[in-house]
Amino acid sequence: MDSKANPKVWEDRLSEMDEDVMVVGHLPHLSEFSGSLLCGDEDKEVVAFSMGGIVCLERNRDGHWSIQWRIIHK
DSSP states (O other), rough: OOOGGGGHHHHHHTTTTTSSOOOOTTTTTHHHHHHHHHSSSSOOSSSSSTTTOEEEEOTTSOOOOOEEEOOOOO
């Protein structure tokens, strides 16, 4: 797997950041990334992504992630 597509690489990068960040990508990478952040399992489809959709995740003080909002393009 290309290191840029590896969810763990991006989790580690985000854990070092304090500012808001926008991550832009494609499927299946975004699905794997959100599964990894939200439930620790990149194979779990936590977010049903659609083409042109946007999902906002937020990390709390304990380092846990949650979905804040999402926009679906139909």
